[in-house]
Amino acid sequence: MTEIPLFTTVNLLTGFLGSGKTTLLKRLLNDPALADAAVLINEFGETGLDHHLVERIDENMVLLQSGCVCCTVRGELAEAIRDLLSKRDRGIVPPFKRLVIESTGLADPFPVLSTLKADPVLRHHFKAGNVITTVDAVNGARSLDTYLESNRQIAVADRLVITKSDLVDEATMDGLIERITRINPDCVVLDVHDEALSVADLLDSGDFVRGEHVQSATGFYCEDSRDLLDSKGAPHSAEFRSFSITVDRPVDWTAFGIWLTMLINRHGERVLRVKGILDIAGEDRPVAIHGVQHLVHTPVHMQAWTTEERQSRIVFIVDGLDPKLLRRSFEAFALVDRVPVQPATVVAQRENAMTVEH
Ligand SMILES: Nc1nc2c(ncn2[C@@H]2O[C@H](COP(=O)(O)OP(=O)(O)OP(=O)(O)O)[C@@H](O)[C@H]2O)c(=O)[nH]1
Numbered sequence: 001m002t003e004i005p006l007f008t009t010v011n012l013l014t015g016f017l018g019s020g021k022t023t024l025l026k027r028l029l030n031d032p033a034l035a036d037a038a039v040l041i042n043e044f045g046e047t048g049l050d051h052h053l054v055e056r057i058d059e060n061m062v063l064l065q066s067g068c069v070c071c072t073v074r075g076e077l078a079e080a081i082r083d084l085l086s087k088r089d090r091g092i093v094p095p096f097k098r099l100v101i102e103s104t105g106l107a108d109p110f111p112v113l114s115t116l117k118a119d120p121v122l123r124h125h126f127k128a129g130n131v132i133t134t135v136d137a138v139n140g141a142r143s144l145d146t147y148l149e150s151n152r153q154i155a156v157a158d159r160l161v162i163t164k165s166d167l168v169d170e171a172t173m174d175g176l177i178e179r180i181t182r183i184n185p186d187c188v189v190l191d192v193h194d195e196a197l198s199v200a201d202l203l204d205s206g207d208f209v210r211g212e213h214v215q216s217a218t219g220f221y222c223e224d225s226r227d228l229l230d231s232k233g234a235p236h237s238a239e240f241r242s243f244s245i246t247v248d249r250p251v252d253w254t255a256f257g258i259w260l261t262m263l264i265n266r267h268g269e270r271v272l273r274v275k276g277i278l279d280i281a282g283e284d285r286p287v288a289i290h291g292v293q294h295l296v297h298t299p300v301h302m303q304a305w306t307t308e309e310r311q312s313r314i315v316f317i318v319d320g321l322d323p324k325l326l327r328r329s330f331e332a333f334a335l336v337d338r339v340p341v342q343p344a345t346v347v348a349q350r351e352n353a354m355t356v357e358h
Pocket of ligand 1: 163164167273
């Protein structure tokens with residue numbers, strides 16, 4: 001029988017939109033060291049896709065969606081963890097020894113960590129493990145220039161994982177590492193493509209001491225960075241909006257590809273994130289697509305449909321771009337295959353205004 005430790009370690013996995021959190025999480029969950037971890041994924045917007053993208057759906061996987069965990073769903077975060085705890089105590093979920101929380105790419109990590117510390121039940125059952133922050137080598141510098149959240153995610157990191165190093169040159173990497181270490185001189189910076197990178201590198205606290213940034217056994221707080229970044233009550237730094245489109249017939253791949261490329265070329269700076277699971281005409285398996293600012297990633301075939309309905313779902317997170325315009329262009333272009341445009345084929349469109357005050 002698995003022995004449950006006195007304190008369950010909590011790891012926060014954070015990082016700006018599209019920086020590779022879910023990709024890293026998927027890799028971690030494939031490691032036997034994390035076979036007994038529970039996972040809580042927070043997504044921004046009504047349509048959650050990450051739990052499908054991880055391709056592990058079980059009782060220890062919880063999805064918190066429709067708001068950002070650092071502001072609108074802080075209470076729900078504590079409640080969801082208490083619920084997991086109670087289910088573990090009653091043997092309803094497998095006896096997890098670790099909890100990994102993947103925050104939205106827009107989350108300010110400070111309120112998330114302090115929520116865990118402030119809750120009397122959680123404080124007595126969980127202890128802080130490493131905060132792992134992903135930084136995208138392609139878009140990282142721009143995100144740091146533009147979004148306070150990105151700076152704060154780096155400030156709080158114990159382990160900083162640079163992703164997409166395969167897409168940039170050495171000088172870009174060096175520049176990014178320099179910026180990161182200026183914000184957080186004590187964090188350990190790792191390259192996700194370093195072959196020697198192990199789960200232990202990310203999860204073990206090791207014996208490094210982070211100046212005043214040391215975490216106590218039950219502490220989740222980093223006072224110095226909090227002061228440094230003037231965190232108190234700061235709202236998200238821009239008007240983020242999330243909305244989704246669901247399409248109930250197969251999507252024409254060529255038309256969609258042209259539409260997405262045109263969108264990203266024209267509005268990449270304001271389309272912070274596009275992600276979707278598509279039912280492509282002529283394909284049996286779902287195809288995952290990802291755009292992050294100006295970067296469109298190679299589409300990936302997923303293993304299989306996890307839902308009965310083979311609907312395409314695309315989630316957008318935009319900054320100052322009118323969702324109506326984007327939708328109109330999607331309907332006019334991406335749905336044009338051999339069939340005339342039928343506005344009714346877009347069966348669901350949800351929108352979430354995301355200017356949220358803490
Ligand atoms: N080339 C390359 N692509 C990567 C790497 N890491 C992630 N990606 C791609 O980047 C895209 C976004 O990755 P995700 O893991 O979904 O990013 P995320 O941070 O979870 O995204 P959000 O939850 O929406 O904020 C996907 O297409 C990934 O395949 C990397 O190291 N190299």
